[in-house]
Amino acid sequence: MNSAPIGIYDSGLGGLTVWREVRRALPGESLLYLGDGKNCPYGSRPREEIARLADQAVAALVARGCKMIVVACNTATAAAIDFLRGKYSSIPIVGMEPAVKPACLATKSRVVGVLATERSLDGELFRRTAARYGSGIEVVTAPGRGFVELVEEDREATPEAEACVRAAVAPMLDRGADQIVLGCTHYPFLLPVLRRVVADRGVGIIDPSPAVARRVVELLDRYGLRAAADHRPAYGFLTFADDAYRSRLEQKALASAL
Ligand code: DGL
Numbered sequence: 001m002n003s004a005p006i007g008i009y010d011s012g013l014g015g016l017t018v019w020r021e022v023r024r025a026l027p028g029e030s031l032l033y034l035g036d037g038k039n040c041p042y043g044s045r046p047r048e049e050i051a052r053l054a055d056q057a058v059a060a061l062v063a064r065g066c067k068m069i070v071v072a073c074n075t076a077t078a079a080a081i082d083f084l085r086g087k088y089s090s091i092p093i094v095g096m097e098p099a100v101k102p103a104c105l106a107t108k109s110r111v112v113g114v115l116a117t118e119r120s121l122d123g124e125l126f127r128r129t130a131a132r133y134g135s136g137i138e139v140v141t142a143p144g145r146g147f148v149e150l151v152e153e154d155r156e157a158t159p160e161a162e163a164c165v166r167a168a169v170a171p172m173l174d175r176g177a178d179q180i181v182l183g184c185t186h187y188p189f190l191l192p193v194l195r196r197v198v199a200d201r202g203v204g205i206i207d208p209s210p211a212v213a214r215r216v217v218e219l220l221d222r223y224g225l226r227a228a229a230d231h232r233p234a235y236g237f238l239t240f241a242d243d244a245y246r247s248r249l250e251q252k253a254l255a256s257a258l
Pocket of ligand 1: 010011012014015040041042043044072073074075076117120148183184185186
């Protein structure tokens with residue numbers, strides 16, 4: 001039994017889409033969320049810089065006694081997961097998987113689309129996953145240009161958001177994609193717009209966060225890290241930005257948990 005929190009980290013607000021799933025799957029666990037905020041977006045920064053930022057964030061969560069870390073950021077996972085697991089080898093670290101496998105299993109048109117940040121798409125993790133599961137399947141990728149900024153600025157329900165999403169998704173739909181993978185944790189906040197854009201085309205949209213939450217459950221059990229049944233969960237929020245940003249994280253998390 002272990003009542004320490006599970007640490008969840010992202011460049012900003014995006015990882016709250018994972019926080020929500022972890023909370024749903026593990027309502028008895030305390031969660032400590034760190035949304036960098038100061039250095040967001042990460043998506044087109046050099047890999048070494050992202051690794052340094054991820055190191056700083058994981059160090060902060062470890063210093064606060066987290067029993068497990070979820071890197072709820074595809075970009076940081078792509079840039080640094082092996083390095084982080086090597087450096088913080090005493091605690092389990094869960095990363096984001098580009099959900100190419102379920103998309104390739106579900107596609108009937110044999111064309112799948114992947115939306116992610118620039119740095120995730122040009123990373124080794126994505127290349128390996130696409131090669132492993134995408135044989136005989138056309139994988140059409142596109143960076144979600146402007147998506148992260150829209151979410152960070154609470155503009156996900158605007159006409160501008162719809163135009164950005166339409167521009168990124170149109171080439172995939174033109175190629176005949178019938179599955180679209182959300183390869184960045186900010187993107188599920190754009191789901192209502194995305195659903196409107198693909199309306200009536202029978203396109204499946206795959207958000208990997210429920211699968212990540214299942215992985216967290218599995219590892220907690222494997223390492224015997226669950227909190228006791230009478231533990232009262234606490235939800236903490238940290239940032240490298242200012243207190244106003246910290247409050248936004250908290251409000252957005254609690255609103256998304258309703
Ligand atoms: N939410 C992040 C991801 O999953 C990073 C987005 C960004 O900061 O560019 O990739």
